[in-house]
Amino acid sequence: MYQSLISLTLCCTWIAGAADTGITNAFEDLKHQGTIREEDSPMRVGASTEAMEALIQSEPEAQWFCFPDQREMALRDSRILPKRWADMSSLRRGVLTLKASPGEYFVYQLGLFAARADMKDVSVEFSPLKNDEGQEISPRGMTCFNAGGVDVYGKPFHRAVNVVRGNLQSLWIGVDIPDSAFGPYKGTVTITPRRGLSRTVAVTLDVQGLPVQAHGDDEGYRMSRLRWLNSSIGHGDKPTAPYTPLAVIPSESGTDIQYLGGVLRLGRNGLPSMARTFYNEANTLIPRVQNDILADSMRLVVETDKGPVTWTSGELKVARESDGKVVWTAQSVGSGMELICTGTFEFDGFSDIRLNLKSDRDLDVKDVRLEVPFTEYASKYFMGLGRRGGFFPEKGIDWKWNVEKKHQDSFWIGNVNAGMRMLFKGDGYKRPLVNVYYKYGRLRLPESWGNGGEGGIRIAPDGKGKVLAGIFTGPRTLKAGKSLDFNMELLITPVKPLDWKHQVEERYYHSNSDVSSEYVKAARDKGANIINIHHKKDIYPFINYPYYDASVGDLKSFIGQAHQEGLKVKAYYTTREISIKIPEIWAMRSLGGEIIMDGPGKDATTVTNPKGPDKWLVDNFGTHFVPAWHNAFNHGKYAGEMDLSVLTTPDSRWNNYYLEGLDWMVRNIGLDGIYIDDSALDRESMKRGRRVLDADGKRRSVDMHSWNHMNAWAGYANSLLIYADLFPFIDRLWIGEGFSPNSSPDFWMVEISGIPFGIMSETLNSHNYWRGMIHGMTPRLGWSGDPSSIWKIYDALNMAEARMLGYWNPSCPVIASSPDVKATAYVMKDKALVVLANWTNKDVDTVLTLDAGKLGFVPGKASLPDMPGIQNMEASIDLSSPLSLKGGKGMFILLEK
Known part of the structure; x- marks a missing residue:
């Protein structure tokens, strides 16, 4: 390989086209008013007092x-x-x-x-x-x-x-x-x-x-x-694509569980002693690459007046229960205490570990804490515990439980190709509500980790090349014979290799227009090949119920028309709320709070319902509900009609219904996938949904959107942390509603791009063509910008075959002299597309340094592709002068051999 450094400077007369900054704001729909159209029912007529008395006396x-x-x-x-x-x-x-x-x-x-x-x-x-x-x-x-x-x-x-x-x-x-x-x-x-x-x-x-x-x-x-x-549809332990069967390998150092992306090693106490991934910095699986996440073994420390308890561990018992799940148990004893560790590890790098601690006598202890030593390499970035995603803070983390106001029970620490999400819970854990509804379904303070609010988490460098996380309880009394459950979930990241090929090839059109008649043409004319159908549409009027009798025929016809044009169709479909228009709404109501989330009813207020529920809900539901999304139609078949919804209870039988509905749509109307918006779906349900979509071997995709949860309504949570355990079964993210495009590159990396988790994303409010494409992201056509110029470049250069070498990757062949300019190269055999992004709002001059060895060829030509709406080019190119980048913008540069 030719190994020389070439200093390549480009100069041009730069004219930036007016960027398409139009971004749809779904909250505008809340301003629209309409009526609930329903047939009158005799069941709305109550008996008179006299009639009731006559009945009773009969x-x-x-x-x-x-x-x-x-x-x-x-x-x-x-x-x-x-x-x-x-x-x-x-x-x-x-x-x-x-x-x-x-x-x-x-x-x-x-x-x-x-x-x-x-x-x-x-x-x-x-x-x-x-x-x-x-x-x-x-x-x-x-x-x-x-x-x-x-x-x-x-x-x-x-x-x-x-x-x-x-x-x-x-x-x-x-x-x-x-x-x-x-x-x-x-x-x-x-x-x-x-x-x-x-x-x-x-x-x-x-x-x-x-x-x-x-x-x-x-x-x-x-x-x-x-x-x-x-229904039990989709249950099982068989790995979903792209995962492979687990392997259990005993060794002198412990018991290794190998999975697609790496290996987890268990010590004799049942806790992980090693976690390692096999991804390079481009998040491509390379078996010879080994990135250690843990610097040493995890351990549970019980600190008494006499010092930490010395544990004696028995035999670790590990069983490969199936291709997709390994289970284990281990027992440790010391100073009159017993610690039983049980755990499961699944095919995607997820594990659920339960630590049951019991003392044979009343015992005052200074602390009970889990110590987790992370490697310096796997501690570059951090997210959670009230911290926005980005570089690990120099001063470390010092956090305590506050479930009343904060939806915080987890953190992620890692690098782009090696990390771990940890979530801490106790016995009887119930998942809280998401989005603006946190106050109606808060976290429960775990008796174990929380210790009445005394517990917390400290994470800091130990001065010896490690970053030590201590999940502590503080002083407490262990009661004789009473167990404490110190439970946690671990997810090793990335959850799967980045799928750049489908990121290039699958192009979304997503409109908020009530009327769908122009969707196919608008998508086709701009080069999109997947149409997402939001709710509040003439072919899909009512939220999370795409198979409504009066509209499902229209939706099926639309899908058929799109298929004839070579386009795929996906539908908005999640479980956060359900429309009151579903035929079974009163049957669901009869189940108490099992499916329709219990709440203050007419007295409930939220961001989406600041004045309380719609009058219809007050008159018909009255009590025991939480009002959710609502909107009215301005145009089309349902003009003037209103859709109201109520919150659903997480992890209820509604998930079973939802999955059967998904299967029905795949089989009956030809649906090509789903679009999930902030969801109450749990990990097991999402896994089942993946099996439903993949059952016949046809590629169907799932993309997921989330609103910015870092606010008081949502409990100051990080969106990606809330849903991380769903990521193994999702194909694309659309994160960033409420995120500024002026956020720092490390924030973009951790909270918007999806790259450290093995999933690619698209931009929303964080819409910036250059900063987006530094991370392989485009806006979404019809909702958050016009990416058609980028799509044309994709096709012209056959970029589905390119390697994305990002600014964070030591293998990136392009470095900008200005620290405020980031460069990512998309490298092919004899050409490369280099994207530059200026991360300031001021104009910047910069010089590019290229490594031809990393590039794979010596560039003989550099040009600026004509990209209407993003960059327009005049013919002058000078390789001897610096590049001038406008504030907040950048360049797309084509290098050719």
Whole structure:
């Protein structure tokens, strides 16, 4: 390789085109007003006081009443008895006769009214439904959704059903009808409180007509999709792409677990003693590259008056449970204490470690702390604990728990190719709410790490080439026989190799226009090949419910049209909130706070609802909810209509429903992926979603957006920390709503670019063509700028085959003489595109130094590509004079052999 340094200076008459700074602000949608269009329902009409009294007196001994009814007559308010039910005769209250279709998952409801006493631990028992020929529908195919089901982790659970005196409760029942069923099927359903008499309802389902497809899931009005709540779709331990099976390798130094990106070594105490990645500075996997994250073993220190406890560890027991998961356990004892470490490690570098500490006597200790020594190399950058992302602070970190105001329980420390995210939690951990809703779902202070607010984290260089993190509790008393759970999550970064090829080839169009008729043309004309469909669109009107009956046909037609033009289509789809327009909204409401997040209801205020909830929510929901996003249509099919939403509870069965909905869209309307906005999705659900998308081997992508959480509403959190454990299953980031383009390069690196995590990103409010492309980022067409000039350069140079050698990479062949100018080179066989970014708002002159050996060729020609909207060029090029860069701008320079 030719190894000489060539000082190349370029001079030109520079004319910067007017940059497209137009950025869509979705918050503008909150200003729009409209109406909720819904059919009037008899269930909105409450019974008079006289009618309620007459009902109660009709059965003087009855403590409660049951009202069987059809799915269309959903109970709306648990405090108001509908007139329809109060008028129901005693005979009618004991009989339910409804029509159903063969193959349908049929849904009906049982309304309970606790007239004279509380109803506790209500149980529901089904008999078989039999027809005249003796054929039957087994009770195994019947479900009461209120009484339990299958949780987000695939485990069955039971849920107590209680009704407070004077209130009502709907029980939603599902019946799985076979395709072969025909005619009347008769049976019973019996409702029994823990104390009190049972009531039995005679149920007749008259099954008629042709079998419906997919259990009726293709038509939302049937509400058969309620069965999705108990789905286990996507569960398993098989690695998702691009990951490989785990390998467990015992050695004298410990037990190594090898995965795609590196290796984790466990010591005899069960804690990591080594964490190492195999990535070079371009985040390409190179097995011979070894970057150590840990400088030494992690250890739990219990400090007493006599000094730290000396632990004696037994045998480390490690088992490869599957291709995708390794589990282990270890026991250590010392000074009358027992420490049991259990852990899991997964195929993407994620581990969940639980430390259970128990003393055989009451013992006052000075401190219990986890010590984690990081290498100097893997301590270049830091993010978390109230610190914006960037270089590790010279003075270190000194932080204490404050869950009331701060969504802070984790940090990331690392370099671009070697790092670790650590999250600390206790027993009974529940994930908090994200975005502006933190005050309605805060972190729980862990009894272990938090120690009543005395606990905290200190991280500082130790003066010996290491950076030592101490996660401490401070003085405390260990009670005899009482366990403390010091639990944590680790994620080794990068989570996967950077995918520059797809970053170049997949080009997004993302519009906020209500009307979609011009989307395909606008995308195609500018060179985009993926269209993201936001909600509040004529083909997707209501948030997080893309399969709404009245619009899903339009969405399917749009996808078909886009496919004919060679474009892919993805839809906004997340779990933070749900529209009140979903057919099952009242059934979800009947589940209490399981799916619809509990909250102050009419008294709730947020940034998105500063004056409280919309009147419709106040009138119809009243209590026990948190209002979320809302918007109205100005144009198109739904002009004048309003969409309201309420927050969902993290880690609920709604995730199961969401994943089944994803699968349904892939199979039925040809969806090519999803766009996730600040989400309540947990890691397990995101992993399941990845399996759903990849099931048939077709490439479908997931891109994720997040708002800036570093504010009081969101608990001063770092967006990337909140979602880091989802990154292994995401293809692209779109971070930076609320981030300034004038942030420092180290902030761009850590909090915007995605590079240290192995995922590439796009710019949003941090929109700057030059600073973006230093990190391989462009704005998103239709929402945050016009990248079409860059896309044309991609095509002209075949840049999908280029190597990105960034300014942070020692292999970068370009160095600018000014420290305020950063240079990244995209290198091909005999040419390279060099991008320069001026990180000041003042004009800067700089000289470039090129290393031909690193470049791979001796450049004989340098030019400025014509890039309308970014740079326009006059013909003069002088290799002997400095470059003049305008403040806040830069250059795209083409080098050719």
